[in-house]
Amino acid sequence: MWHYLMGLVGLWTLLRLIRERQVVSHLQDKHVFITGCDSGFGNLLARKLDRRGMKVLAACLTEKGAEELRNNTSKRLETVILDVTKTESIVAATQWVKERVGNRGLWGLVNNAGISIPSTLNAFLKKEDFAKILDVNLLGVIEVTLNMMSLVRKAKGRVVNVSSILGRLCLFGGGYCISKYGVEAFSDSIRRELSYFGVKVAIIEPGFFQTAISSSDRHLSHNKMLWDQASSEVKEIYDEKFLSSYETRIKLLDKLSSKDLSLVTDCMEHALTSRHPRIRYSAGWDAKLFYIPVSYLPTRLADVILFWTSTKPENTL
Numbered sequence: 001m002w003h004y005l006m007g008l009v010g011l012w013t014l015l016r017l018i019r020e021r022q023v024v025s026h027l028q029d030k031h032v033f034i035t036g037c038d039s040g041f042g043n044l045l046a047r048k049l050d051r052r053g054m055k056v057l058a059a060c061l062t063e064k065g066a067e068e069l070r071n072n073t074s075k076r077l078e079t080v081i082l083d084v085t086k087t088e089s090i091v092a093a094t095q096w097v098k099e100r101v102g103n104r105g106l107w108g109l110v111n112n113a114g115i116s117i118p119s120t121l122n123a124f125l126k127k128e129d130f131a132k133i134l135d136v137n138l139l140g141v142i143e144v145t146l147n148m149m150s151l152v153r154k155a156k157g158r159v160v161n162v163s164s165i166l167g168r169l170c171l172f173g174g175g176y177c178i179s180k181y182g183v184e185a186f187s188d189s190i191r192r193e194l195s196y197f198g199v200k201v202a203i204i205e206p207g208f209f210q211t212a213i214s215s216s217d218r219h220l221s222h223n224k225m226l227w228d229q230a231s232s233e234v235k236e237i238y239d240e241k242f243l244s245s246y247e248t249r250i251k252l253l254d255k256l257s258s259k260d261l262s263l264v265t266d267c268m269e270h271a272l273t274s275r276h277p278r279i280r281y282s283a284g285w286d287a288k289l290f291y292i293p294v295s296y297l298p299t300r301l302a303d304v305i306l307f308w309t310s311t312k313p314e315n316t317l
């Protein structure tokens with residue numbers, strides 16, 4: 001009995017592997033538009049796809065980032081300045097892409113740009129702090145997609161949205177996790193809607209990686225600033241001792257983060273080039289072995305696990 005079962009699982013894995021290894025044809029003729037290419041995953045993906053011969057249209061937030069990227073890539077790669085929080089910037093970038101892709105349409109749209117500060121306890125934050133992150137990470141993804149949708153539809157192409165394990169499991173306060181939960185929901189809705197037109201939508205769910213967005217130095221100095229500005233009532237609950245153990249936890253998380261960004265960009269690349277892309281990609285061992293399994297647990301059980309692994313204010317326990 002067990003032999004048959006093992007055989008079936010082995011066969012299923014083998015067939016899945018063979019199916020997923022099939023690559024789409026004429027990659028060199030296909031355009032891919034990526035947001036947030038100044039640094040991190042977006043930057044690495046742009047360079048990788050360029051090396052593979054694809055026509056990369058890389059959107060950077062700054063001219064400095066765009067220039068650096070152009071200096072490190074082939075003449076094929078083109079850059080545009082894009083701020084995903086500004087409608088006029090998105091409209092101009094869409095027109096720029098339209099002029100380049102022509103009748104072929106846009107094969108790949110990668111919604112990668114994102115920010116994570118401020119991410120801390122909700123008690124330290126105001127509505128504007130939430131809005132700032134949602135504006136980039138969620139409304140930015142939505143508005144870029146709405147503008148580029150017809151170009152992707154024309155190519156029967158791909159939309160790749162960068163979410164996070166924090167889009168399944170909320171580990172801290174602020175707008176970041178909320179924005180990623182929103183990206184998951186938006187991806188589900190457009191995947192179903194665009195499937196009628198042969199467009200495939202993939203969601204990337206990385207664990208923790210060492211990039212500018214996750215830099216513990218940036219988070220700690222911003223946290224300190226918020227703590228200094230907090231009301232005396234909040235400071236009484238979350239005292240200095242709590243702040244320092246919270247900081248220790250952030251530093252530890254940073255140390256445990258993976259340096260191998262290609263674990264994420266390999267998923268993005270697969271979603272853009274495989275004939276049979278997955279709907280969801282989890283990247284990093286922390287995501288695969290801890291966060292994703294915990295996200296499937298009953299909420300009460302997940303709460304218990306997260307409670308015991310979190311920092312708690314002393315005077316409440």
Ligand SMILES: NC(=O)c1ccc[n+]([C@@H]2O[C@H](COP(=O)([O-])OP(=O)(O)OC[C@H]3O[C@@H](n4cnc5c(N)ncnc54)[C@H](OP(=O)(O)O)[C@@H]3O)[C@@H](O)[C@H]2O)c1
Nearest residue numbers: 036038039040041083084113114164206208209211212213
């Ligand atoms: N690193 C992780 O652990 C991790 C885990 C899960 C998911 N993610 C997600 O992965 C994506 C890429 O992040 P990353 O880790 O590669 O960090 P990153 O190096 O900071 O990349 C984010 C990029 O977005 C750009 N950006 C920021 N605001 C923008 C705006 N308003 N308009 C356009 N571009 C903007 C940044 O430009 P500047 O460099 O000029 O600021 C930067 O190039 C994000 O969506 C992030 O949420 C990261």
